[in-house]
Amino acid sequence: MDIQTIIAQVSAALADAPEKLQELISDPKGTIEELTGLEIGEADLSQIVDGVKNGIADGSLDLGGIDLGSIAGNLGGMLENGPLGGIADSLGGLFGKK
Template sequence: MDVQAIIAQVSAALADAPEKLRELISDPKGTIEGITGLELGEGDLSQIIDGVKNGIADGSLDLGGLDLGGIAGNLGGLLENSPLGGIADSLGGLFGKK
C-alpha cells in the first residue's frame, strides 16, 4: 500500500469536496476507507492522517471556501484525544488563532 498515494487521493477528495473535512474529523478511518475503497490498519491510518494534517498546516491542501478558522474555533477540545488532535491547532495557526 503506497501511503503517499493514499494521502494524495484523500487530499484530492478533500480539495474537491471540502465539507468532507467534517467527516474526516468525526470518523477518520471510515472517511479515508470510503474515499480510497481500502481497508486500513492503524499504522497506515496514522501516517495518512499525519500527511493530510501536514497538507492543511503548510497550505498545500486547498480547501476552497471552507471556513477553516470557524472549524478550528469550534473544534476546541473535541479532537484533543483523537488521531486528528493537532488539526485544530494547524487550522487556527493558518488563520491567526492560537
C-alpha cells in the same frame, strides 16, 4: 497502494469536496476508507492523517471552499486525544490563532 498515494487521493478528494473535512475530523478511519475504497489499519491511519494534516498546515491542500475558521472554532476538546489532535492547531494557525 502506498501511503503517499493514499494521502494524495484523500487530499484530492478533500480539495474537490472540502465539506468532507468535517467527516474526516469526526471519523478519520471511516472517511479515509470511504474516499479510497481501502481498508485502513491503525498504523496506516496515523501516517495518512499526519500527511493530510501536513498538507493543511503548509497550505498545499486547497480548502478555499470551506470556512476553516468555523471548523477550528467548533472543534473544542473533541480532538485532543484522537488521531487528528493537532489539526485544530494547524487550522487555527492558518488564521493567526494560537
